[in-house]
Amino acid sequence: MTAGRSHETRRYALYGWLLLTPAVALMSLFAFIPAGATAWASLFSRGTNRRPAHFAGLDNYTQLFADPTFAKVVTNNLLYAGVTIPVSTAIALGMALWANARIPARGFVRAAYFTPTMLPMIAAANLWLFFYTPGIGVIDKIAGLFGFGPTNWLGQPDTALWAIIVVTIWKESGFFMIFYLAALQTIPPDLHEAARIEGAGRWTYTRRVLLPLLMPTTLFILVNALINSVKLIDHLFILTKGGPDNASKLILYWIWEMAFSYFDAPHAAAMTVLVLIVLGIVAAIQFRVIDRRAHYR
Amino acid sequence: MSTASIAPRHTRTRWIDLDAAGALVLALAWIAPLLFAAWAAFHTPHAAVSFDLTAPWTLENFATAWERAPWLRYVFNTVMLVTIVLAGQLVLCTLAGFAFARFAFPGRDVVFILVLLQLFILPEVLIVENYAIVSKLGLADTVFGIGLPYMASAFGIFLLRQAFKSVPKELEEAARIEGCSWAGVLWKVYVPAARPTYLAYALVSVATHWNNFLWPLVITNSVETRPLTVGLSLFGAPESGVNISVISAATLLTIAPLLVAFLIFQRQFVQAFLRAGIR
Numbered sequence: 167m168t169a170g171r172s173h174e175t176r177r178y179a180l181y182g183w184l185l186l187t188p189a190v191a192l193m194s195l196f197a198f199i200p201a202g203a204t205a206w207a208s209l210f211s212r213g214t215n216r217r218p219a220h221f222a223g224l225d226n227y228t229q230l231f232a233d234p235t236f237a238k239v240v241t242n243n244l245l246y247a248g249v250t251i252p253v254s255t256a257i258a259l260g261m262a263l264w265a266n267a268r269i270p271a272r273g274f275v276r277a278a279y280f281t282p283t284m285l286p287m288i289a290a291a292n293l294w295l296f297f298y299t300p301g302i303g304v305i306d307k308i309a310g311l312f313g314f315g316p317t318n319w320l321g322q323p324d325t326a327l328w329a330i331i332v333v334t335i336w337k338e339s340g341f342f343m344i345f346y347l348a349a350l351q352t353i354p355p356d357l358h359e360a361a362r363i364e365g366a367g368r369w370t371y372t373r374r375v376l377l378p379l380l381m382p383t384t385l386f387i388l389v390n391a392l393i394n395s396v397k398l399i400d401h402l403f404i405l406t407k408g409g410p411d412n413a414s415k416l417i418l419y420w421i422w423e424m425a426f427s428y429f430d431a432p433h434a435a436a437m438t439v440l441v442l443i444v445l446g447i448v449a450a451i452q453f454r455v456i457d458r459r460a461h462y463r
Numbered sequence: 464m465s466t467a468s469i470a471p472r473h474t475r476t477r478w479i480d481l482d483a484a485g486a487l488v489l490a491l492a493w494i495a496p497l498l499f500a501a502w503a504a505f506h507t508p509h510a511a512v513s514f515d516l517t518a519p520w521t522l523e524n525f526a527t528a529w530e531r532a533p534w535l536r537y538v539f540n541t542v543m544l545v546t547i548v549l550a551g552q553l554v555l556c557t558l559a560g561f562a563f564a565r566f567a568f569p570g571r572d573v574v575f576i577l578v579l580l581q582l583f584i585l586p587e588v589l590i591v592e593n594y595a596i597v598s599k600l601g602l603a604d605t606v607f608g609i610g611l612p613y614m615a616s617a618f619g620i621f622l623l624r625q626a627f628k629s630v631p632k633e634l635e636e637a638a639r640i641e642g643c644s645w646a647g648v649l650w651k652v653y654v655p656a657a658r659p660t661y662l663a664y665a666l667v668s669v670a671t672h673w674n675n676f677l678w679p680l681v682i683t684n685s686v687e688t689r690p691l692t693v694g695l696s697l698f699g700a701p702e703s704g705v706n707i708s709v710i711s712a713a714t715l716l717t718i719a720p721l722l723v724a725f726l727i728f729q730r731q732f733v734q735a736f737l738r739a740g741i742r
Contacts, residue, residue: 181645183562188554189620195596197584199592261489265486270483279493286675286692286717288696292710293714295710296500302512304499336493393585442584445583445584449582
């Protein structure tokens with residue numbers, strides 16, 4: 167009996183590992199090994215024809231920290247994250263509440279909110295280019311009606327990053343709405359009824375009943391928005407190319423630029439490692455939160 | 464709704480009206496960029512920017528955009544890409560999700576944490592090393608090479624594990640009694656039970672890879688492999704000297720397939736999301 171049992175256990179383990187092997191192999195090849203390789207590469211100097219790459223310790227990092235572009239790009243990305251994460255989450259919640267309410271043309275409203283999600287960021291950037299063109303773009307036309315002069319939204323340091331931020335919020339809010347919508351539909355209507363009978367107004371109901379119930383969804387969305395604030399940079403290629411004067415440059419765009427325009431792989435690797443460390447910290451925090459709330463189990 | 468007896472009727476109606484108006488205004492604002500692109504695409508650049516409502520409509524811009532780039536080739540490449548990625552993901556994530564959901568073996572929890580960790584190691588951030596690895600495999604500038612890094616999707620594994628876990632064990636036992644092997648159980652019990660999850664995941668995956676840009680930009684170098692997004696970015700580059708109307712026409716051309724598909728499947732899409740319990 168015992169022998170049969172342990173035989174069974176071993177067979178299960180074998181099956182389990184066989185099933186996992188392809189996924190684990192690919193994951194190692196394109197996530198874990200490259201992450202390690204990047205960390206290793208960040209410790210070597212840039213090789214040239216005359217001088218091959220040599221071990222440089224943390225030189226790449228100190229040079230990176232000394233580079234004024236580093237401070238600029240990190241500040242930009244912090245602002246980008248600090249604005250897009252809360253704003254797109256809040257808009258997503260508002261959208262979901264509306265798209266879930268009994269309003270006329272609900273199908274159209276839902277589709278309209280969600281449409282940007284289906285567009286490639288590159289296409290979205292092309293659409294917004296038409297909005298931002300100085301003088302003849304839609305925004306300046308509207309501003310002109312109120313007597314404002316033309317503004318070079320994408321071409322001046324004060325507004326370029328904000329123009330990028332607006333496009334990102336527009337792009338991701340509708341996607342996050344879907345998650346709120348899904349969560350809202352699991353909330354029994356009786357709760358609303360009960361709250362009304364207790365005399366709770368709309369605002370009280372939203373704040374005291376809905377928001378706590380939506381908390382796991384909010385966490386999920388916040389983490390996704392955070393990841394997007396690193397990842398969503400495609401529109402930079404069309405709208406500003408990080409300019410003017412690095413005013414709208416974000417970290418991932420800078421990594422791409424260092425690696426593939428300036429062929430400066432070691433500094434790109436050092437920057438990548440810093441991003442991975444930050445993402446790792448976020449992951450650790452999220453796992454702790456998940457463990458406590460047991461939301462995913 | 465039997466709330467009329469509690470709240471005065473007119474207050475309730477006013478709220479609904481305000482909501483409806485707000486929702487509609489936001490909806491219009493949200494599709495405004497698309498509407499203006501459509502306007503520009505069907506007008507001459509001059510008429511487009513002067514908002515001359517009487518200006519004649521034209522298909523000229525589409526003709527110009529169409530002949531200036533190999534769009535059909537780009538569409539073909541993109542369709543190949545999303546198909547390859549999705550096929551790979553479905554196979555790999557089904558196997559791995561099944562292993563996590565139904566097999567107990569040493570090391571499972573450690574590997575699962577690694578999978579969760581991969582959610583945060585974005586392929587986008589690792590473009591430099593992934594470029595080196597894909598090149599070493601001889602897959603640079605191939606459609607398969609664009610897709611390969613995305614096939615072992617942590618998100619997919621995670622979702623399918625959840626879906627498989629919620630399948631009642633009795634179903635599995637019944638199938639075993641009828642003589643099903645493990646593969647049979649997976650194929651006949653678990654995969655059908657997880658259909659909403661598959662649908663939702665497939666839609667998300669197709670939309671993601673149809674729209675992906677940075678990695679394809681890095682790894683492709685020729686018309687034969689370039690997906691639509693990269694083609695569109697080259698087309699719209701300022702150096703190419705095309706005007707806003709032609710760019711709008713090209714943009715509409717590239718987003719049309721996915722947009723039409725979305726409008727047709729909108730209901731199923733949202734439904735799949737809701738039933739898959741992705742939240």
